Amino acid sequence: MTGRTHIMGGLAATTVAATLTDLDPVWLIFAGAIGGLVPDICHSGSKIGRRFPILSKLINSIFGHRTFTHSLLFLLLVRFLLSLVTNNTSFITGIMLGMASHFLLDSMTKQGIKLLYPVNITVRFPLTTRTGGAVENIVLLALTIVTLYFGKDIVMNG
Template identity: 65%
Template sequence: MTGKTHIMGGIAATTAYAYYSNYDPTALIISGAIGSIIPDICHGGSKIGRRFPILSNIINAIFGHRTITHSLIFLVLIGYILTLITDNQSIIMGVVIGMASHLILDACTKNGIKLLYPASVTVRLPITTKTGGAVENIVLIALTIVTIYLGKEFIL
């Protein structure tokens, strides 16, 4: 999936979570948008990879793309590190939910992800699509509609 779809996925997921929880929606949604691009730090051409090229190149050289940064280990590790940095649960949950949305979206691609890294098993959901294709654009629109529908609760 492309960066814009990942960001909208993180926003949609955290908006939905905010809708059903008592977390601060602003902190949750902003953190979700940020968390949604973190797993692609392993790809130099990604939004976050271009922002932190040295870190991106190091991670890619050691692990490759869609391995450790697209795994449950990385998700838990980032969640744990955040608990050491902040006690703001809205930020922690937002980043973790945003990252989880990224993993789900990339599991919908033909290349899949190494969710159980270091195991070499590739995880793909039963229905997959090509990154940047027409189906991804439909997903992006659907995520936007979900965000608007649920987000109106916080605006009104």
């Protein structure tokens, strides 16, 4: 999936979560957008990879693409590191939800992800699509509709 779809996935996940929890919606949704991009730090052509090129190339040379940074192990590591630098539960939850949405979206592609890394098992949906194709545009539209639908409740009640 492309960066814009990952951002919208993080926004959709955290907008829904903001309506179901007492977490601060501003921090939650802001962090969700960031979390939606974080796993692609392993890809130098991604939005986040272009922002941090040296780190991106280093991670890619060690792990490759869609392995460690697309795994539950990486999710736990990021959660641990965030807990060392902040106690903002809304921010941490937003990053985690954004990353989880990224994993889910990339599982919809033919390449899939190594969710259980270092175990070499590829996780993907039975029906997959290619990155940047027509199906991704439909997914992006659906995520946008979800975000707007749940976002209106936050604006009206918040």
